[in-house]
Amino acid sequence: MPALRLAALLLVLLAQPAAAHGLSDVDAGSLWSYDPWLMAPLYAVGIGFYVGTQRLWAHAGGGRGVSFRQVGGFWIGWMIAALAVTSPLHWLGERLFTAHMAEHELLMVIAAPLMAYARLNGPLLWSLPASFRPAAGRMLNALPVARAWGFVGHPVSATALHGLALWAWHAPPLYTWALTNPAVHRFQHISFFATSLLFWWVLLHGRGAGRSTRMRDGIAIGCLFITIVHSGVLGALLTISPRVWIPGQGALAGEFGLSPLEDQQLAGILMWVPTGILYTGAALFFAHRWLTVNDNDAPLASIQSPG
Numbered sequence: 092m093p094a095l096r097l098a099a100l101l102l103v104l105l106a107q108p109a110a111a112h113g114l115s116d117v118d119a120g121s122l123w124s125y126d127p128w129l130m131a132p133l134y135a136v137g138i139g140f141y142v143g144t145q146r147l148w149a150h151a152g153g154g155r156g157v158s159f160r161q162v163g164g165f166w167i168g169w170m171i172a173a174l175a176v177t178s179p180l181h182w183l184g185e186r187l188f189t190a191h192m193a194e195h196e197l198l199m200v201i202a203a204p205l206m207a208y209a210r211l212n213g214p215l216l217w218s219l220p221a222s223f224r225p226a227a228g229r230m231l232n233a234l235p236v237a238r239a240w241g242f243v244g245h246p247v248s249a250t251a252l253h254g255l256a257l258w259a260w261h262a263p264p265l266y267t268w269a270l271t272n273p274a275v276h277r278f279q280h281i282s283f284f285a286t287s288l289l290f291w292w293v294l295l296h297g298r299g300a301g302r303s304t305r306m307r308d309g310i311a312i313g314c315l316f317i318t319i320v321h322s323g324v325l326g327a328l329l330t331i332s333p334r335v336w337i338p339g340q341g342a343l344a345g346e347f348g349l350s351p352l353e354d355q356q357l358a359g360i361l362m363w364v365p366t367g368i369l370y371t372g373a374a375l376f377f378a379h380r381w382l383t384v385n386d387n388d389a390p391l392a393s394i395q396s397p398g
Contacts, residue, residue: 122179128277129176136211137169143214156217161209168205171197176280185270186342188351192358198280199257199287200369207291246293250314253290254321256282261325263336270339290314294377308381315374323367329359 147156175181175197184191219227230236242248259265260279269279294314297307329336332355341351349357 122182124177124181126176126277129280130173132281133169133173136206136215139215139218140165140169140209140211141218143216143218147214147217150217157209157214164205165209165211168202168209171205172202172284175202183343185276186340187344187347188337188340188354188358189361191340192361195280195283196361196366198284199253200366203284203287204291204295204373207288207295210292210296243289244293246297246310246314249286249290249293250317253286254318256286257322258325261329261336266337267339270337290318294373304384305381308377308384311377312374312381315370315377319367319370319374322370323363326359326361326363326366330356330363332356332359 144157144162148154150156153159175194180190180194180197184194216224216227231240243252260269260283265275265279269276294311297310333352335341335351335355337355338351341349341354344351344354347354
């Protein structure tokens, strides 16, 4: 099975030394890579979330303002995102389409929703010195910022931006450019993760106090349905295509007994089926809550902590 061969090679890569080559800055003694342009934002968010959580709990009590489950979800998501861009999977993803797809799906469908679930904006605001918080609050509520957020934070906009990133970066010219230009490759990862984080944040936390929980959940179901359809179409196109979309992507396909086209087809199946199942699972979660939560309940009472 190609998937089993991929998993076996990953285990071998964890143990074998290799010389640095390719886009990643690979240490001479391992295939673990480290790109400060990708890790610096993760470090900043992680440090800010930790400091803000400690200050918030010191002020309101442990588990208040942000729950223990939300903190756990954030750090699991943070670790998955960090491993996706530093582990041998990242090195292999530059040479195997299937591995590259797995890396992106870890960022978009696992790490992003877990970190969005934590509603990290509150702890990040608390991470600022007390004297800075009022000014930060005023800046966030300023009319230009509020209008910009009103646009990107709308469920339709967030869904469209997430879909645009997915389709644009799988266009052969842009994908090939990302493989040959480290700066573009970084931007590809960041745009995938940022748009998916926005998408999941909007679905989980919504906007506008005037909307009932059921209405927001109904909108989330619709957004997820659209995402399941268009991402499934893209995965299907990759799977059934008779030609290789990105010739330079399958450099190691032969190591798994695959042709570059078969590597692309396996990547398409990964986007089409497992990722579709995860999106469907999220839609079922919102559908369950839509059917069981009363309109008079506090918004997102089931996932938000008090405070």
